[in-house]
Amino acid sequence: MSLNPEPKASHYINGEYVEDSDGTPIDLVYPATGEIVGRVHAATPAIVERALAAADAARRGWAAMSGTERGRVLRRAADIMRERNRELSELETMDTGKPLSETLVADATSAADALEYFGGLAGSLTGEHVRLPGGDFAYTIREPLGLCVGIGAWNYPTQIAAWKGAPALACGNTMVFKPSETTPLCALKVAEILTEAGVPPGVYNVVQGMGEVGAALVSDPRVAKVSLTGSVPTGRKVYAMAAQGMKHATMELGGKSPLVIFEDADLDIAVSSAILGNFYSTGQVCSNGTRVFVQEGIVDAFCDRMVERMGRAVIGDPMDEATTIGPMVSARQLDIVEGYIRKGIEEGAELVAGGRRLNRPGFWIEPTLFRNVTDDMTIAREEIFGPVLSVLNFRTEDEALKRANATEFGLAAGVVTRDLSRAHRMVAGFEAGTCYINTFNNAPVEAPFGGMKMSGVGRENSRAAIEHYSQPKSVYVAMAPAEAPF
Ligand code: NDP
Numbered sequence: 001m002s003l004n005p006e007p008k009a010s011h012y013i014n015g016e017y018v019e020d021s022d023g024t025p026i027d028l029v030y031p032a033t034g035e036i037v038g039r040v041h042a043a044t045p046a047i048v049e050r051a052l053a054a055a056d057a058a059r060r061g062w063a064a065m066s067g068t069e070r071g072r073v074l075r076r077a078a079d080i081m082r083e084r085n086r087e088l089s090e091l092e093t094m095d096t097g098k099p100l101s102e103t104l105v106a107d108a109t110s111a112a113d114a115l116e117y118f119g120g121l122a123g124s125l126t127g128e129h130v131r132l133p134g135g136d137f138a139y140t141i142r143e144p145l146g147l148c149v150g151i152g153a154w155n156y157p158t159q160i161a162a163w164k165g166a167p168a169l170a171c172g173n174t175m176v177f178k179p180s181e182t183t184p185l186c187a188l189k190v191a192e193i194l195t196e197a198g199v200p201p202g203v204y205n206v207v208q209g210m211g212e213v214g215a216a217l218v219s220d221p222r223v224a225k226v227s228l229t230g231s232v233p234t235g236r237k238v239y240a241m242a243a244q245g246m247k248h249a250t251m252e253l254g255g256k257s258p259l260v261i262f263e264d265a266d267l268d269i270a271v272s273s274a275i276l277g278n279f280y281s282t283g284q285v286c287s288n289g290t291r292v293f294v295q296e297g298i299v300d301a302f303c304d305r306m307v308e309r310m311g312r313a314v315i316g317d318p319m320d321e322a323t324t325i326g327p328m329v330s331a332r333q334l335d336i337v338e339g340y341i342r343k344g345i346e347e348g349a350e351l352v353a354g355g356r357r358l359n360r361p362g363f364w365i366e367p368t369l370f371r372n373v374t375d376d377m378t379i380a381r382e383e384i385f386g387p388v389l390s391v392l393n394f395r396t397e398d399e400a401l402k403r404a405n406a407t408e409f410g411l412a413a414g415v416v417t418r419d420l421s422r423a424h425r426m427v428a429g430f431e432a433g434t435c436y437i438n439t440f441n442n443a444p445v446e447a448p449f450g451g452m453k454m455s456g457v458g459r460e461n462s463r464a465a466i467e468h469y470s471q472p473k474s475v476y477v478a479m480a481p482a483e484a485p486f
Contacts, residue, residue, distance in 0.1 A: 003090050003091070003094060004038075005028060005030075005037050005038055005091060005094040005095070005185055006028065006037070006038030006039070007038075007040065007184075007185060007188045010023065010026075010040035010041045010042075010043075010184070010208045011043060011047055011051065011188075011205075011206060011207045011208060012187075012188050012191035012192065012204075012205060012206040013047070013050050013051045013054050013202075013205045013206075013207070014050075014054040014058075014201040014202045014205070015195045015200070015201030015202065016195075016201070017188075017192075018047065018050070019041070020041060020043070020044050020046065020047050021041055022041070022044050023041030023042040023043055023044045023047065023208070023209070024041065024042040024209075024210075025039050025040075025041055025042075026039065026040050026041065026042055026181050026184060026208060026209075027039055028040065028094075028095075028184065028185065029330065030094055030097070030362075031096065031097030031326070031327040031328065031329050031330065031362055031363050032097050032317065032318050032319075032326060032327050032362045033361050033362045034331070034361045034362045034363065035361075037094065040184050040208050041208065042181070042208055042209035042210060042213055043178075043207040043208055043209045043213045045216070047207055048207060048209075048213060048216050048217060048220075051176045051205040051206075051207045051217075052147070052176060052217070052220055052222055052223070054201070054202035054205055055147045055174040055175065055176050055202055055203070055205055056147050056174070056222050057202055058174045058200060058201065058202030058203045059144075059146055059147060059173075059174050061200060062169070062172055062173075062174055062200060062203045063143075063144050063172035063173075065172075066123070067122040067123040067124070067125050067170070067172075068122065068123035070119075070122045070169065070170060070172065071118075071119040071120060071121070071122030071123050071170060072119070072198075073119070073194075073197050073198040073199055074115045074116075074118060074119030074122065074166060074169060074170060074194075074197070074199075075115065075116055075119035075120065076197035076198060077112075077115045077119075077193050077194050077196075077197035077199070078112040078113070078115035078116035078119060079112075079197075080193045080196055080197055081108050081109075081111055081112040081115065081162075081190075081193055082108070082109070082112045084108070084193070085104065085108045085109060085112075086104070088107070088108035088158060088186070088189060089103035089104045089107060089108055090103075090319070091158075091185055091186055091189060092107045092108065092157065092158050092186055093318050093319060093326075094185065095154075095157050095183040095184075095185045095186050096154065096155065096156075096157065096183055096281075096284075096326075096329055097282070097318055097326045097327040097328070097329055097362070097363070098281050098282070098284075098318065098326050099318040099320075099321075099323040099324060099325065099326040100318060100319055100320070100321050100323070101321050101322070101323060101324055102280065102281060102326075104321070106159075107156065107158045107159050107186075108158050110156075110158075110159045110162070110163075110443075110445070111158045111159050111161070111162030111163075111166075111190065112162075113444070113445045114159075114162045114163050114166040114167075114445050114461070115162055115166045117166070117445040117446065117461075118166040118167045118169075118170035118445075118465070119166070119170060121170055121463070121466065122170040122171075125142050125170070125171060125466060125470065126142060127139055127140035127141045127142050127472060127473075128140050132476075134479065134480055135479040135480065136476070136477060136478050136479050136480070137477050137479075138474055138475060138476050138477065139474075139475050139477070140472040140473060140474050140475070141472070141473040141475065142171075142470050142471075142472055142473075143172075143470060143471055143472070143473050144171045144172035144173040144469070144470055145171075145173055145224040145225045145248055145469060145470065145471060146173060146174075146222075146223075146224035146225070147173070147174055147175075147176070147222050147223050147224055147225075148164075148168045148173045148174070148175045148176075148223070148224065148225040148226070148227065148469065149175070149176050149177075149178070149214075149217045149218055149223050149225070149226045149227070150164035150165065150168070150175055150176070150177040150178070150226075150227050150228075151177075151178050151214045151217070151218075151226065151227070151228045151229070151230065151238065152164075152177065152178065152179045152180055152183075152187065152229050152230075153180055153229045153230050153231075153286075154179075154180035154182035154183040154284075154329050154330075155281060155284040155285060155286070155329070155385075156281075157179055157180070157183040157184075157185070157186035157187060158186040158187070158189070158190060160179075160187075160229050161177055161179065161186060161187035161190040161191075161206075162190055163445075163460050163461065164177065164227045164229075164460070165177060165190065165194070165204055167460075167465040167466060167468070167469045168225075168227075168469050169194075169199065169203060169204060170466075170469075171466060171469040171470040172470075173224075173225070173469055173470075174202060174203045174204070174205075175203070175204050175205065176205045176206075176207060176217055176223075177190075177191075177204070177205070177206050177207075178206070178207055178208070178209060178213055178214050178217060179206065179208065180230075181208065181209065181210050182329055182330055183329070184208045187206045188206050190204075190206075191204050191205065191206045211234070214228075214238070215237075215238075215241060218238055218241045218242060218247075219241050219244070219245065221245060223245070223247060224247060224248060225242075225247055225248035225249065225250075225468075225469070226238060226241075226242045226247055226248075226249050226250075227249070227250040227251075227252070227458070227460075227468075228249075228250070228251055228252065228253075229252040229253075229286075230252075230253065231253060231254050231383075232253045232254050232383075232409075232454050232455075234253075235251045235253040235456065238251070239251055239457070248468065248471075249457065249458065250450070250456070250457065250458030250459070250460065250468050251451075251456040251457045251458065252286070252449075252450055252451065252456050252458075252460060253286070253411075253451060253454065253455050253456040254286055254383040254385075254409065254411070254454075254455065255286055255287055255288065255383060255409045255410075255411030255412060255451065255455050256290060256291060256380075256381065256382065256383050256407050256409045257277070257287055257288060257289045257290065257291070257409070257411055257412040257413055257414070257432065258289060258291045258292075258293055258403075258404035258405075258407075258413050258414070258430075259273060259274060259277050259289030259291070259292045259293070259413070259414040259415075259416070259436075259440060260293045260394075260400045260401075260404055260413075260414065260415045260416070260426060261273075261274070261292065261293065261294045261295065261298070261302065261415075261416045261417075262295050262397075262415070262416065262417040262419070262422065263295040263296075263297045263298050264417055264418045264419055265298070265416040265417050265418065265438075266416075266418065266438075267298070267301060267302065267305050268305070269416055269438050269439075270294075270298075270302060270416045271302065271305045271306050271309050272309075272439075273289070273414060273416050273436070273438065273439055273440040274289065274292050274306065274389060274440070275306075275309060275310075276439065276440045276441045277289030277290070277292075277414060277436075277440035277441050278290060278292070278367075278387060278388070278389040279310075279313065279325065279367050279387050279389070280441060281326075282325055282326055282327065282328055282365075282367075282386065282387050283337075283367075283384070283385065283386040283387035283388060284328070284329060284333070284385050284386065285441060286411060286455075287411050287412035287434060287441055287443070288412075288441070289412065289413070289414050289436075289440050289441075290383075290384065290388065290389065290390060291373075291380055291390055291392060291404070291407075292389055292390060292391050292392065293392050293393075293394045293400050293403065293404060294391050294392070294393060294394070295393075295394060295395070295400075296393050296394070296395055299371065299391065299393055302391070303352055303369065303371050303391060306352075306353075306369055306389075307352060307353050307369065310353055310354070310367055310369065313325045313367055315358070315364070315366070315367075325367060325387070327362045327363040327364045327365075328363040328364070328365060328386060329363070330363060331363055333363065333385065333386065334357065334363040334364075334365055334386075336384070336385070336386070337365055337384060337385070337386030337387070337388065338357060338365065340378065340379055340382070340384045340386070340388060341355050341365075341368055341379075341388060343377075343378045343379060344370050344373070344377065344378070344379040344388070344390070347377045347378060347379070348372075348374075348377070349370040349371070349372060349373045349374075349377055349379060349390065350370060350371045350372045351368070351369075351370055352369040352370065352371050352391075353366075353367070353368065353369040354366035354367045354368035354369060354387070355368045365386065365387065366387075367387040367389075368387060368388045368389065369389050369391070370388065370389065370390045370391065371390075371391040372391075372393070373390035373391060373392050374392065375392065375403055375406065377390075380392060381407070383409070397422060397425070397426070400426075401426060401429045401430070404430065405429070405430065405431045407453075408453055408454040409451070409453060409454055409455045410431045410432045410433060410451050410452030410453035410454070410455045411432060411433055411434065411450075411451040411452075411455035411456070412432050412433065412434045412435070412436065412440075412441075413426075413427075413430035413431075413432035413434075413435050413436070414435065414436035414437070414439070414440045415427065415430075415435075415436070415437055415438075416437075416438055417437075417438075423437045423438070424437075431452055431453060432451075432452060432455075433448070433449070433450045433451045433452050433455065433456075433459070434447070434448075434449055434450075443461070444461075445461045445462070446461070446462055447461060447462055448460070448461055448462045448464040448465075449461045449462075450464075
């Protein structure tokens with residue numbers, strides 16, 4: 001392997017790499033081969049303290065800069081990310097196993113979009129002026145929250161580090177970011193590039209570690225906000241911890257999203273949407289449309305076309321740009337997915353394609369298609385986070401909408417139809433933060449992204465994220481002498 005993924009050190013604090021080998025070792029495992037390709041160390045309490053102290057100390061200076069100045073630095077970071085896209089994409093592939101054909105267009109590029117977008121907004125973040133009776137007036141100042149903590153999942157390590165960092169920094173906050181222990185590499189590069197672009201020391205820091213490091217960060221009294229991308233069980237714990245300190249919180253959690261395909265749909269658009277919503281990143285996407293409701297009359301045609309298109313997937317070396325399906329991120333995730341496939345078969349779903357672990361080193365499983373899945377089956381209720389597509393039959397629009405919403409989750413939902421009115425009716429009825437018409441899983445920085453119901457609180461991306469990284473201060477100005485009752 002030509003790429004040496006091992007970072008200069010485990011953590012990035014105050015503008016430089018920092019090591020503390022007393023921390024628990026975390027092996028870097030390349031998912032495509034299972035090889036250990038390096039090692040980092042979890043943060044010790046001393047490292048956590050150093051990172052928090054650095055971010056706290058950097059707060060006032062960064063917030064005192066004008067938004068335009070902060071924005072210029074973030075936009076420079078976006079340019080550097082784009083220039084280094086190949087190197088960063090290869091690192092993302094090492095970290096996650098996702099094929100280069102994806103990482104070249106969806107990870108560092110998405111991070112760069114966030115840095116550019118929020119860098120562009122930074123100079124325009126102002127308060128407002130409010131006229132009041134008697135010449136009095138109020139004005140608001142949009143202030144940063146302060147020290148923010150970001151905690152990431154393992155599926156999009158570069159993107160998550162930037163989706164949290166870019167709006168936080170644009171608003172004048174500082175951040176300590178903890179990546180998932182499964183994918184520790186990419187956030188360090190984001191931090192390095194921010195420094196190179198001119199972000200002052202201490203403004204964006206990265207520490208490694210497991211849940212307890214995340215918990216230590218979230219519970220620190222200096223921290224004003226926490227933004228987590230992770231599972232619902234972790235979200236519950238972190239949200240509760242944040243509540244103890246009355247901290248602001250954004251929770252980007254899991255899903256079990258529906259994709260509803262009507263008989264009038266263009267079959268290839270339907271199949272493409274289902275592929276995008278189930279097999280991209282080997283199914284390890286929170287917003288995936290894993291419950292594919294197909295109207296009765298086209299179930300056979302849909303499944304046939306799906307099997308044919310799945311046959312064109314190229315499963316192989318993720319560093320080969322022709323590859324379209326990579327491995328699962330870890331042995332653990334592979335076991336979880338295999339367990340769900342077994343359950344699907346046991347509970348009576350019909351396995352149409354895939355379902356087998358591949359006999360090669362690394363964490364490989366075939367893209368899998370089930371049909372005749374019913375709402376009560378485990379594979380239709382629980383988030384699998386793997387390449388497992390379930391087809392559920394339906395008859396009417398009303399029935400499809402009710403069943404689509406009959407889940408505790410509410411991250412995304414999609415509809416495929418040629419009937420415009422029906423598409424908008426369905427979207428109006430979906431209980432989901434992001435809806436798709438005739439496609440699935442696009443997440444541009446310009447549009448809000450986040451969940452309803454158990455899928456989370458708050459929104460990332462777009463102007464909506466500004467609300468979650470800043471707060472208004474109201475100032476009342478009296479023009480006449482103050483009158484008191486006594
Ligand atoms: P986890 O919930 O296991 O972990 C998420 C992060 O939280 C990790 O960095 C983890 O550390 C950390 N963590 C775990 N326990 C605690 C704790 N008690 N206090 C603070 N931090 C803690 O999720 P996964 O990494 O397994 O990611 C998969 C999940 O993420 C899926 O459910 C998926 O739906 C969701 N997700 C949601 C997205 C969204 O935007 N809505 C996008 C992508 C994924 P460590 O792992 O190092 O121990």
